[in-house]
Each structure stands twice: as structure tokens, then as C-alpha cells.
Amino acid sequence: MAFIALFPTYNRILHTRLSKNAVNNSFCLIQARFSKILRWIPDTPHAHSMNKLTHFDDLINYCLDNRDTLGKRDIIASLSYMRTLKNFNLSSKNFVKYNDYIMENLSKFDTNIHLLVHRYSILGYSPALISIYDNELKNKIGNLDNKSLCLISWSYAKNNVFIEDLFDSIATIVLNRNSKLNLTDISLLLWTFAKINRKAPEEVLKLKNEFISIIKSIENTLNNKSSDENTQEYLDKEGLVVLIHQIIGSFYTNVVHDICMAAKSLSILLPGDLSTISQVFKILFNITSASKLSITSQGITSLWEALEHSNLKDEHIIEKLCEASRYLRLDHSFNSNMLNSIVTSIYKLRIKDPRIIYQIVHWLEKRGVQMHASQMYNIICLLDQMCIYHDKAWKQLEIYTTFLNEMVSTLLITLISSTHFHYNLYLGKGNDRIYGILDHFMICKQDIEQFGFV
Incomplete structure (x- = not known):
């Protein structure tokens, strides 16, 4: 959605490419936090120079001025730093020039093309993803390893770039190789399948069985205090929390995060398989209990959504x-x-x-001021239907609406006011004024449900 808002001219291109189906023991689990802000440790002279810049335009100008000496790690570093800079703007003319330079030098990345795809995915710049597929991935996808392919599939699905041939090729290559998938690979692939609505039974069943096998091994290892070949990459024999992403250029694993993401994906792909979803939840809670690891907010959100999808x-x-x-x-x-x-x-x-x-x-x-208008509308309606009336929260919501544009602000204030009146009705208090505003609220709500949010 961010892509379509920034680049409306590419909206038509995307739609033409859409698929039709659209430890408290001798071990410690690897714990790492995920974020939209990429962490990249500078390891080249150019990267050190770029790391000191604070403005987006300064970074782009630096890259354009030094384009003849930039290596692939310098380009990856520049794309990693962009999100943290002031005046971040992917529609600027200089960024388009820099992007054109990168597209002309895709051969520099070779088997590391997945890192470039991942950076563009985090930036939300889908035109580059389309160009990378057309000019590089289409003919060389068979040369990439499983880790790279799974990350690429996630990156394209995340940005709603649904190229059917790409996902068909990745699924065929990854699922027919003899090499085993690790937990992160499976989690990314399941998430991709759920996003693009790919529900081929043999593919989903194979991924599900491998996923269950790995998390069972981790659970047994934590309980028995002894590792096996299936769990060594997820455990640290020194008993320390290891942040693998400190190793330059690697893609790290977060066991708890991966399980949460896979649980949500399985609930979408197999909504009727309650026994599997229940089993995943129980194993996850056993792992977090044994390893003393908490579940991040993103993981908790995925788990609530998994319960919703599977009912x-x-x-x-x-x-x-x-x-x-x-x-x-x-x-x-x-x-x-x-x-x-x-x-x-x-x-x-x-x-x-x-x-x-x-x-x-x-x-x-x-x-609450951080909410978008459509989110605020949805939450107001749902809290009202659940009869959740918290005075301070509702007062703040009414204040926050003043930061929105006039039409949206007026509508939401009307909704909030009518919800307060609804609360009075809930308590058995009502008069003609309350009933009148409640009727107006219902009319506004019906209009939004029928014609969409303003």
C-alpha cells in the first residue's frame, strides 16, 4: 500500500503481474529483535562515511558522486541506512538516478542478490523489485541457495509484487532439493504462501511436517539438556544469548519469532486443522518457558491473529x-x-x-495520536460493540481527531460523541438528544460500510 501511495503510476504494472491466487539450563535459544530499521555495521570506507550522514539527500548525493568506486557492500549499506535519515523520500529525482545506477550494475551482486532484494523490500520500493526480477532473477534463480530463495519470496510477497512465475520457480526448486530447510526458511516460505494464497496441499503438508519436526526437536533439547544435529544452529553451548546478525551480512534466526510467524501462516493455509495449530501453540509456550524468552509484540500479534483465523x-x-x-x-x-x-x-x-x-x-x-483515521474508526466501532468504555482513552481519542483533516475529524468526533451517548444508553440513561445523535452515528457507519472510508 505504501508503494501504491508513493508511486501511483506503477499501480497498473503491479496489477498486471498479479497471480490469480492472489534457557534456564546449559543452553540458550538465540534471541534477536526484528525491526523495519535495518542494522548494518560499516565495514568499508564508503560505508563509514555514509554512516555519519543524517539527511537522505546527503546520502544520495554522496552515492552519486562516488558511484564509480562503490562496491556491492557499499550499495547494500546505503540502502540499509536510508530509513533512519531525515527527509526520506523515494520519489526524489536523485534517488531515481541512484536506483537506475544500481539496476545497471546488478551483475555485481551475483549470488548475493537476495540482500539487495531484501533492502528494497524494507524500503517498500517495488519498481526496483520488478526490474531485478526481469533483468536478473528470471534466468539465474536456480543458482541461489534455499536461504536466499526463501528471503526473496518473502520480500516480493511483502510488497504485494505477486509474480506467479517467480513463486512457482521458488516453490519447485526449494521443495525438491535434498538440502534441509531451517526454521527461518520454513517460516518465510509459509508466510509467503499465506500472503499469496498458495494452498497446494503437497507443498503445505511438507513444510508443516518439517516445521513441526524442528520445533519438537528444540523442545526436547531444552527439556533433556542435550542437543542433536537438528537443533545445534538454534542453541548456544556457552549459555549466552547470541546475536547472529553481528556477523556481517548474515541473515539471523529468531526461534520464537519464527514460530509465531509460522503459526499465523498455518492458521491461514490450514484454518480447519485445529490440532496442528493447537500443537504449535503448546510447543511454543513450552519453549518460551524453558528458555526464559519473552514473545515480542509482533509475535503476540501474530498469535492473536492465528487464533482468529483458525477460530x-x-x-x-x-x-x-x-x-x-x-x-x-x-x-x-x-x-x-x-x-x-x-x-x-x-x-x-x-x-x-x-x-x-x-x-x-x-x-x-x-x-493514540499515532493511529491512522481508518484504524481509529475501526477501533472506535469495535470497542463500542464490546462495551469497553474507558474515560481517559475515549477523551484522548477525541483530542487526537483534531490532528486529522476537517472532514475525517468531524466524522470521528461525531462517532466518538455518539459512542459516549451509547454508553449512557448502556447504563439505562437516554433522551431525545441521545437517541438523535445515535441515529446519526448509525447512518454514518452504514455509509462507510457501503461506500468506504473518506
């Missing part, structure tokens, strides 16, 4: 997840997208546990 209402699993959700407010990466997804999930699951409700109203009270 799994196991009381033990819900209890564990509500307990894990108690610390969401302390995670700085917990954002409006995650909040919106969790509210939608608990509404559909009919869950009103105080532990998760408190995280929601606390975030609305403290950080």
Missing part, C-alpha cells in the same frame, strides 16, 4: 496468550497496526480478558 478457543492457550500480552505496553515496537489487529481478533473471538483490554486502553491513552 481456536482453547481455554488453556487463551489463558497463556493473555498472560503473555500483559507486557505489551512496555514494548516500544508495539504500534497502531498491531493494536488494530489485536482488537479485531479479540472482538471476533469474543474475549474480554482485563489483561489484554488494559494494554489496549493504555496504548490509546498514551499513543
Whole structure:
């Protein structure tokens, strides 16, 4: 969506390429945090110079001035630093020139092309992804290893660039090789299949079985305090938390994150397979308990969505997840997208546990200004239907609407005001004024549901 908003002229190109189906023992699990902000340790003279820059235009100008001496690691470094700079703007003329230079020198990357694809995916610049496929990947995809192919598939799916031939080739190559997939590879591939709605039974079944086998091995290793060949890459014999991403250029593994992402994907691909989804949840909670690792806000959001997609209402699993959700407010990466997804999930699951409700109203009270208008509208409606009325949160919502444009602000203030009146009705208090505004609220709501958000 960010791509379409920034580059509307490419919207038609994308749609023409769409597929039709659109440790508390001698070991410690590897723990690493994921973020949209890429971490790249400078290891070349150019990278050190770029790392000191604070403005987007300065970085692009530096790259253009030194284009004749830039190596592939310098280009990767420049794309990694862009998101953190002031005045970040992918539509600037100089960025387009720099991107053209990169597209003319794709041969520099050879088997490391997956790193370039990943950087463009994080930036959300889909035109480059299309060019890379047409000029490089189409004819050389068979030369890449499983790790590279799985990361590439995730990158294209994340940016809604659904090139059917690309995903067909990746699935055929990866699933027919003798080499085993690791946990991250499986998680990325499952996520991709769920995003593009690829539900070929033999492919999903093979990935599911390999995934279950790996997480069972990790669980058994933690319980028995002895490793085997299936779990060595996920454990640290020194008993320390290892951040593999400190090794330059590597793609690191986060066991808990991978399991959460795979659980959500399986719930989409196999919504009726409740036994598998339940098994994944139980193994995950056993692993986090044995390793003393917490689940990040992104992981918790994925788990709530997994329960929603599968309509799994196991009381033990819900209890564990509500307990894990108690610390969401302390995670700085917990954002409006995650909040919106969790509210939608608990509404559909009919869950009103105080532990998760408190995280929601606390975030609305403290950080509600970060929401988009459509998210605010959805949350207002859902909280009203769940009869969740928190005075401070609702007052803050009314204040935040003043930061929006006039039409949207007026509509949301009307909705919030009518919700307060709805609360009075809930308490048994009502008069002609309250009933009149409530009727107006219902008319506005019906218009939005029929014609879309303004």
C-alpha cells in the first residue's frame, strides 16, 4: 500500500503481474529483535562515511558522486541506512538516478542478490523489485541457495509484487532439493504462501511436517539438556544469548519469532486443522518457558491473529496468550497496526480478558495520536460493540481527531460523541438528544460500510 501511495503510476504494472491466487539450563535459544530499521555495521570506507550522514539527500548525493568506486557492500549499506535519515523520500529525482545506477550494475551482486532484494523490500520500493526480477532473477534463480530463495519470496510477497512465475520457480526448486530447510526458511516460505494464497496441499503438508519436526526437536533439547544435529544452529553451548546478525551480512534466526510467524501462516493455509495449530501453540509456550524468552509484540500479534483465523478457543492457550500480552505496553515496537489487529481478533473471538483490554486502553491513552483515521474508526466501532468504555482513552481519542483533516475529524468526533451517548444508553440513561445523535452515528457507519472510508 505504501508503494501504491508513493508511486501511483506503477499501480497498473503491479496489477498486471498479479497471480490469480492472489534457557534456564546449559543452553540458550538465540534471541534477536526484528525491526523495519535495518542494522548494518560499516565495514568499508564508503560505508563509514555514509554512516555519519543524517539527511537522505546527503546520502544520495554522496552515492552519486562516488558511484564509480562503490562496491556491492557499499550499495547494500546505503540502502540499509536510508530509513533512519531525515527527509526520506523515494520519489526524489536523485534517488531515481541512484536506483537506475544500481539496476545497471546488478551483475555485481551475483549470488548475493537476495540482500539487495531484501533492502528494497524494507524500503517498500517495488519498481526496483520488478526490474531485478526481469533483468536478473528470471534466468539465474536456480543458482541461489534455499536461504536466499526463501528471503526473496518473502520480500516480493511483502510488497504485494505477486509474480506467479517467480513463486512457482521458488516453490519447485526449494521443495525438491535434498538440502534441509531451517526454521527461518520454513517460516518465510509459509508466510509467503499465506500472503499469496498458495494452498497446494503437497507443498503445505511438507513444510508443516518439517516445521513441526524442528520445533519438537528444540523442545526436547531444552527439556533433556542435550542437543542433536537438528537443533545445534538454534542453541548456544556457552549459555549466552547470541546475536547472529553481528556477523556481517548474515541473515539471523529468531526461534520464537519464527514460530509465531509460522503459526499465523498455518492458521491461514490450514484454518480447519485445529490440532496442528493447537500443537504449535503448546510447543511454543513450552519453549518460551524453558528458555526464559519473552514473545515480542509482533509475535503476540501474530498469535492473536492465528487464533482468529483458525477460530481456536482453547481455554488453556487463551489463558497463556493473555498472560503473555500483559507486557505489551512496555514494548516500544508495539504500534497502531498491531493494536488494530489485536482488537479485531479479540472482538471476533469474543474475549474480554482485563489483561489484554488494559494494554489496549493504555496504548490509546498514551499513543493514540499515532493511529491512522481508518484504524481509529475501526477501533472506535469495535470497542463500542464490546462495551469497553474507558474515560481517559475515549477523551484522548477525541483530542487526537483534531490532528486529522476537517472532514475525517468531524466524522470521528461525531462517532466518538455518539459512542459516549451509547454508553449512557448502556447504563439505562437516554433522551431525545441521545437517541438523535445515535441515529446519526448509525447512518454514518452504514455509509462507510457501503461506500468506504473518506
